[in-house]
Amino acid sequence: MKKFIIYSISFFFSAFIYAQEKEATIEKDTTQLQEVILIGQRKLSKYRQEKTLSSIDDYLEKSNKITMIKRGNYAWEPTMNNMSSERLNVTIDGMQIFGACTDKMDPITSYVDVSNLEKVTVGSGQEGTEHGHAIGGGIDLKLPQSKYYGNGFKSSVDLGYETNGNYRTAGLDVAYSGNKVYINVDGIYRKSDNYDAGNSKEVLYSQFEKYNVSLQGGYKISNNHSLDANLIYDKASDVGYPALPMDVSLAEALISSVTHIYKNDSTFVKSWESKVYFNTITHIMDDSKRPNVPIRMDMPGWSDTYGFYSKVNLQENKHNLSFNLNGFYNRSLAEMTMYPNDPNQLAMFMYTWPDIRTLYSGIYAKDALSISANETITISTRLGFHNNTIGDQVGLESLQIFYPELTDSKDRFLKSFAADYQLKTKKYDASFGVGYGERAPSVSEGYGFFLFNSFDNYDYIGNPTMNNEKALEANAKANYYINRFKIGVEASYFYIMDYIIGEIDPTLSAMTIGANGVRVYSALDNATIFDVFVNSSYEITETLSVNGTVGYNYGSGSNGENLPLIKPFSYVAEMAYYTAAFNASIQLEGNGNQSRYSSYYGEDNTAAYAILNLNLGNIIYLKNNKMILKYGVENILDANYSTYADWNNIPRQGRNFYANVSYVF
Amino acid sequence: MKLKYILPILLISIFTTACSEDDINDIVPIVSEIEGLTKVQELSNATHTIELFNDSGRFYTGYNTISIRIKDNATNSFVENATINWMPVMQMPTMAHSCPKTNPTKASGKDTVYTGNIIYQMAMEDGSGWSLTVNYTIDEVEYSVTNDITVMQNDDQNVASFMGSDDKRYIVAMVKPLKPIIGNNELVVGVYQMETMMSFPVVENFSLKLDPRMPGMGNHSSPNNTDLTYNSSDKLYHANLSLTMTGYWVLNLQLLNGEGTVLKGESVTTDNVQSSLYLELEF
DSSP, X not given: OHHXXXXXXXXXXXXXXXHHHHHHHHTTSOOOOOSEEEETTEEEEGGGSSOTTOOHHHHXXXXXXXXXXXXXXXXXXXXXXXXXXXXXXXXXXXXXXXXXXXXXXXXXXXXXXXXXXXXXXXXXXXXXXXXXXXXXXXXXXXXXXXXXXXXXXXXXXXXXXXXXTTEEEEEEEEEEEOSSEEEEEEEEEEEEOOOEEGGGEEOTTOOEEEEEEEEEEEEEOSSSEEEEEEEEEEEEESBOOTTSSOEEEEEEEEEEEEEEEEEOSSSSXXXXXXXXXXXXXXXXEEOTTOSOOSSEEEEEEEEEEEEEEEEEEEEETTEEEEEEEEEEEEEEEEEEEEEOSSTTSOOEEEEEEEEEEEEEEEEEEEEEEEOSSSEEEEEEEEEEEEEEEEOOHHHHHHHTTTOTTOOSEEEEEEEEEEEEEEEEOSSEEEEEEEEEEEEOOOHHHHHOOSEEETTTTEEEEOOTTOOOEEEEEEEEEEEEEETTEEEEEEEEEEEEEEEEEEEEOTTSOOSSTTOOEEEEEEEEEEEEEEEEEEEEEEESSSSEEEEEEEEEEEEEETTSOBOSSOOOSEEEEEEEEEOSSXXXXXXXXXXXXXXXXXXXXXXXXXXXXXXXXXEEEEEEEETTEEEEEEEEEESTXXXXXXXXXXGGGOOOBOOEEEEEEEEEO | OHHHHHHHHHHHHHHXXXXXXXXXXXXXXXXXXXXXXXXXXXXXXXXXXXXXXXXXXXXXSEEEEEEEEEEETTTOOBOSSEEEEEEEEEEOSSOEEOOOEEEEEEOTTOSSOEEEEEEEXXXXXXXXXXXXXXXXXXXXXXXXXXXXXXXXXXXXXXXXXXXXXXXXXXXXXXXXXXXXXXXXXXXXXXXXXXXXSSOOOBOOSOEEEEEEEBGGGTTBOOSSOOOEEEETTTTEXXXXXXESSSSEEEEEEEEEOTTOOEEEOOOOOSSOOSOSEEEEEEO
C-alpha cells in the first residue's frame, strides 16, 4: 500500500511538471479526439457526429433530456428535466468541481473539452446520484482510462473552420501505449469572433478564445493493479457574454487527480477504483470592453475543491452491487469592487460569496438484481452529511444584515432512494422507476449576497435558513419494435417540496443600478415538473433512415405560477443516409410557441421557430492512416431566432458553413 | 508507535511552560495609561501642563473623544484628584460661540487620565479660530489655562448644524461607528440644542428617521435599519445601521420632536435624492 502512495505522488508531480512545459508549446498546435462519446447509454463514435470538433455543449444538447441555457456562444449551462446547475450533480469522472462565477457564467462543462473525455454518462433524477445529491439528475463527464495495448505511438490532428464567427479550431493528440506504461497528451485551441444571427445581424460580445491541454499517465503495477494520473488545464480568455452586462477576461481551471484501479474478473470484487483529486478555478469578470456601463466593476471569483472517492463493484449470482464512498471540501469565494464615477469617493467592496466552505461526505450503494432472464430490479441509495461554514468574518457580518441570528456553520443530512424495474424482450422493453431525493441549497442560494440576475433583472440574496429541497419522482420508459420501425416513449414526473426559488421582497432596495428590485431565495411549498418524449425511427433501407422526436414539458409552482425555463413543445426530424465511407443527413429542428412562459419569474413569450441543417461526412483511407472529413450547413434558411433557453432572448447563430478534417496516423 | 508516547509528554511540557510564563507576565504590569493614544497638544500655565490626547493626534470637526492628563510642573507627577471642566470657543469676526461638550471625568480603571468629549461643529480652512479653556480644581484650589487649538475640517460631514422648523438651532453629530463594518453597525448620534452662543444642552426624547444611501451606486439603500431613539443612560440616540458594502454612504436623517413633528429633513424619493439633514460616512 505504501508503494501505491509513493507511486501516486510521484506520478502526480511528474504529470504536473510535464504540463507546465506543454502549456507554452502546444497552444497553437492541434489535437484530436480519439475517444468514443456516449450520451445516455447510447454509443456514438465521434466520427459519426456531425462535427468531429463540436464542443461538449454541442454533444450534450443532442440528448433529449438535456437543454443548454445560452448566455453567449460559449460556456452553456446544461439543464436536465428542466432543472439547471443547482438541481443537477455535474462531475468530471466522479470529481466534484464547482464553478467560480456567481452569475453561472462558468458551468463546469466549460472547463473540459471533448478531447479530455471518453464518454458522458447521464442519469435522470435519482438515477444520477452516484456521485452526489441531485434532484434533476447527474451528468458525469468520464475521462478515458489508460490503455495498455502495447501498440506504441498513435497520433491525430484535427482542424476545423466555420464561416459564422470566423470560428477556428485546432487539436492535436499524441498517445503512447506500452505494456506497462500509457501516456496521452492532447491540446485543443478554439477561437471565434462575434457570430452573426440570421439576416447577418452581428451579435456583439459573442467572441471567445480558449485552449485546453491535458496530460494523462498510467502505470500498470501488476495484472490487477494500475495507477492513473490525470491533469487538465483549461484557460478561456476574452469571452463575450452578449446576454449579460459583463464579459469574462479569464476563466481558468486546473483539474488533477490520481487514481488507483483494481480489476479482477475472477473474484467477488470485480473492480475497485479509488481517486484523490484537487481542482482550482479562477474566474474574472470584466466590463472594460463595454463602452456604456452605469458603473465600472471587478468581479473575481475562486473555487477550490479537494476530494476523494472509492468505489467498488461486486458481483455474485444475480446481484450486481456497487458502493461509492466519497467526500469533498470546497471553498467558494467571490467579491465585487465597484468604482464610483466620482473619483473622490472610495471604491465600494463586498463579498458576493463570503468564503463558503462546503464539507460533504457520503456513501452510495446500488444493487441491480436480475429476477429473471428479462427482468431486473435496481435499488439504490445515497446518504450524506453536508456542512456549510462561512469562513470569513466580514462575510458572516454581511449576511447578519439579513439574518441577525445567523451562525457561521450549518449541518444538513441528505438522503436519496431510488427503485427501478426493467423488462426487456425482443419486441419491446419497458422500465418503471420511483425515487426520493434531497439536496442542500447551493452556495448562491444559501449565501449569495446581492447577486445580479440579468434574466429577471433582480438582485438575489441567499437564504441560509432554508430547508433541504426534496423531490418525489416517478419515471417510465417503453420502446416497441416492429421490423424496421421503432417507437418509444419516455416520461418523468417530479413533485418537488420546498422548491427553492427567489421571491421578491418589496422592502429591499436593489443594489445594482437599474435593477427592478431584490429577490430573496425562499422555498415554494411545492412545484411540479413533468416531461415526456416520444421518438420513432424507421429504416427505409439498410443505408437510409428517418427518425423523429417530439417533446412536451410542464412546470408549475404551488403559487399557481409557471416555473421559468421550462421547454415548450419541441420536435426534431431527421433523414439520414449512412455508408462506411460516406454519410449525409438533413435535419429539421424546432420549438413551438412558448405559451406557458413565466412572466412572474421574468420570462417573456418566445416565438416558435424551426431551422434546417445539412450534415455530410466522408472517411478516406490512405494506406495505414485515415482522414475523416465533416462538412455541412447549419441553419440553412438563415432564420433569425432565439429559444426559450436563450438568456435575454439573444438570437442564435444564423447560417453557418462548417468543415472539420481529422487525420489519424 | 513511539509517537503515541512522545506526544503526551510533549504536550504536557508545552502546557507547563505556558503556565509559568503567565505568572511572570502578571508580576510586571507596567502599562502606560496613555498607551494607544496620541498627543494632540499641551496647554500650560505656571503650575501645570495639560496634555490632550486622542486616537489620531489631531482635532477634526465632529465628535472628538479627548483624554486629558494634568502634570504638576513642580513635581513632574500627574494629578489624580482634579475636577475639570472645559470651554471650547470659536472666535468669529462678529461674535464668538461654543459647541456641545461633555466635561472630562476620570477614565475608568485609570489614575491620571480623564476623558470627555467636544463636538466641533465647524472649522476654518486653516484650522484656526478655536481656543480651549480648561478650568480645574485641585485640593480646592482653582486653576485655569487657555490656549488656541487647531481643528481641521473632516473629509466627511459627521456633524450638522441647522435651524429646525421650531426656530431653534440644533446640532446633530455622529458618535459611532468609529470603524464601520460591512454588516450591522451600532449607529450612535448626539443631538444638542443651541440654547445660547455658549450653552448646548442635550436634546432628550426626540427621534431621528434613518435612511442610508449610496449615491455612487444608484442611491440604493440597505435593509433592516432602525430609527434612532433616545437612550437616557448615555444621553445619546441609538439605531442599527446596516452597510452592505464599503464606500461612500450618506445617512439621510429626519429629526422629529417628542410629538412626532418633523423639525428638519425630508424623505428620500426619486426626485429628492438627499435629505437636507444628513451625515456622511466612508470606509
